Amino acid sequence: MVYSLPPLSWLRAFEASARLGNFTRAAEELLITPAAVSYQVRQLEQKLGYPLFERVHRELVLTRLGQTYLPSVEKAFSDLSIATVSVFGERDRKPVRFRCLNSFSQLWMIPRLKSFQQAFPEIELQMMSASWAETLNPDLFDIDIRFGDGSWRDGAVEFLLNDPIVPVCHPQFSFDVRERDLDTLAHASRLDxxxxxxxxxxxxxxxxxxxxxRTGLQVDQTLSALELAALGHGHALVLETLAQPYLETGRLVLSCDRKIKSRHSYYLVTSGPRQGLGSDAQIFCSWLIGELGAKDL
Known part of the structure; x- marks a missing residue:
């Protein structure tokens, strides 16, 4: 099969320049001179017959056609990188370092890590936990799994999952669903x-x-609220994903069948576009997105 492709070096220069914003930073990553990067991008533009960038005050701004072309180029390099490592392995591999909130790590991530390690035994993971969303520090970790409104400016933000909020309680405190049961719940002990x-x-x-x-105890962690609810201290209002392990084992049940849409969501935050991560980190991100996408909301 004959492929209608420009030289890969030209495409690599285009992708790096678009991701990093100028030829100088692209040159540093590609270990060539800025002039060489500029030349390769110009050659690509001439071959395609259309400009891919507008040069504005030493910064590069993608044209409309450049914006349309970039995602396909990024995906092609990402797929090629993943396939290469999957078949041939990678020398001097570094661990994939990621951070997530304590409740998410304990109730969602840890139960699934074994399946990831079985699927990708050659990839080493380093997991760090946090109590609150904090600034991304690329020197400490590559990937941050956050819960919030997605308005962070310290990295590339990618939507993962919006989870409903459900009330849960010890089995002895549940009740049938009728309109008046909201009154019952309103007068019950509740955990905040x-x-x-x-x-x-x-x-x-x-x-x-x-x-x-307000009634009952106040805690600073979802995990604490779930444990207290399982011990009969009251009803807890939590994300359905985090309550699922308790519901599956019967330690908790739904207080009623009411649920509300969460105003916050889970997001993947990386120091740059996901396609710019190492191949192992990209594999982990793809696995994470697949696992969360398989959740039946």
Missing amino acids: IMGVIDTWESFFRAFGHPAPR
Whole structure:
């Protein structure tokens, strides 16, 4: 088969220049001179017959056609990199370093790490936990799995999952679903998680019920709220994904069948575009996206 392709070095110069914003930074990554990068991009533009960049004050701005072409070029290099490592391995491999919130790591990530390691035994992982979303430090980790509104400016942000919020409790505290059961729940002992945006007040208002007064304990971690609820200390309002291990084992049940849409979501945050990560990190990200995408919401 004959492929209608420009030289790969020209495409690599285009991808690096688009990702890094100018020829100088692209040259540093590709270990050639800025003049060589500029030449290769010009040759690519001449072959295609269209400009890919506008040169604005020493910075590069993609043209409309450049913006259309870039994702396909990025994916091609990403697929080629992953395939190469999958078949031939990688010398001097570095561990994939990622960070996620404590509750997510304990309740979602850790139970699934064995399946990842079985599928990719040659990839070494380093997991770090955090209590709150913090600034990305590429010197410490490559990938950050965050929960929030996605408005961070310290890295490339990619949507992962929006999870519903559900009320859960010890099995002895559940009740049948009828309109008046909101009144029952409003007068029951409830656990509050400090710092969350989707509160009990939000839950009740979503169903047109007056917001009840605060009762019960306040905690700073979802994991603490789930453990307290499982011990019978009250109802907890949590993300369905994090409650799932407790629901599957029967330690907790749904307080009722009401749920609300979370105003925050899970996001993947990386220091640059995902396609610019090492091949092992890209494999991990693809696995993570596949696992979360398989969740039946």
